[in-house]
Amino acid sequence: MSTEASPVTDQATEQVSVEYSADGHTATILVDRAAKLNALTLTMLDDLAAAARDVAASTARLVIVRTAGDKVFCVGADINHFAGLGAAGMWRDWIATGHRAFDAIAGLRQPSIAVIDGLAFGGGLELALACDFRVIANEARIALPETGLGTVPGWGGTERATELIGRARAKELVLTRRQLTGEEAVAWGLATAAAPKAYLDATVGRLSTDILAGAPLAVQLGKQLIDAAADGAPSRVLEALAGGLAAATADLTEGVAAFREKRTPHFTDS
Template sequence: MTAACPSGLPASGSVTVTETADGQVATILISRPDKLNALTLEMLAELESHLDELASGAVRVVVVRTAGSKAFCVGADIEAFSRLSATDMWRRWIAEGHRVFDRLARLPQPTVAVVDGLAVGGGLELALACDLRLATPEATFGLPETGLGTIPGWGGTERLTTLVGPARAKELILTRRRADASTALGWGLVNAVAADIDAETDRWVHELLGSAPIAQQVAKQLVDAAAAGAPSAVLEALGSGFTAYTDDFAAGVQAFRTKSRPEFRGR
């Protein structure tokens, strides 16, 4: 499942979405390779618009990719945000980035970031807003903002800490070190490293499509709630009770009894 980079892109970059023929998988492509896929406010607005459409659609899995091989994304366009006043930075740049990345994190569907090259600053924060991260051996990860006299501003301090713990998060943020792909895998920052990233992505997507979509989406919500400190006993009881009345649950039980493959329909 390889997304092609559109030709004739505007200098400001673009965010596009393509879907598989059966409508089960959507690929978000962030394309500004000449600027290492640095993000502008206009690109964030495009991304948000696509996320709103995906959230209400029938797509089962969302893959986030970027154009080129030098960088997944180097984060915010420094030239753009360095021209903002302190109040505009507060009111717009940080607020809008947080809103859009939170929107990505709250998509009901499982999301997969495919990282090739640099994923630094807001680029790492973009990957962190996804549920799963796959990387090439050439991928590197970092949050270098303190070297610019500022801090990670799009959720990196929270999401990275939740994922790898405070000591590792401080290591990347306070020292500006970069973690290579093997280190990121050892820390749990990425789920897999593969030279053939397209084949690896297809494998993960295929496995994700094998689960009942409603149960999968409820489970995602419960894991996110648990990461935020919510107790599981009540939430899992509610989630189990809800999914037990879906057609997918009946299909799953019947397939188990007959030793066949269930056909989930998301209802």
């Protein structure tokens, strides 16, 4: 049972399209436009950014990104919403809004897990790539097929895919529009784990348990250090600062005590 919920509505239809909820230490962002295969609109992108702000302001230690429906995670951008924007509209509104939304998710201090239970194409895959981890169903398919439509990935897909799988693989993904299965996504390095759809939630649960077992501040500092290193920041400086901050926490005292006493630590996020 969720302990708090903050639905955000699609202004065009007045129906919930993105919902933020929290249960204990875990927050969930749900994209719910199943009737349209969870295709993303400008309003939904704004809603995703708002949901990310809700997570950032919360005491959650982990965020799960899910979508509604049985066979589709997200087919990406709603073509009917961007086809008539023109060059200026694409540059000023469509691309910029998507980057703000996905960067807000990627920039969260809390680790994030995307649960890919079906097709994740284009912007749908880019949404998943903005998360720290991707757990995918074996039966799912992922792709960046935009060149077949006459355009290119626009919401960070080229950058994040290249960071994960390298330049050659990213070119194969984008230029050939190749679709990967869940197991192929793991083999390529685009996904963390794959499982039959019936066991997907159990796989997410195990990963969540492992993340939540760490000291909250240390986990969040670790995420930020790795992201900063990927951007070229010197670890000798940032690790010293982060280590100094961690040294001042009660959780480090508890972690050392638990190690010496050969017991499981009880972290309090302090």
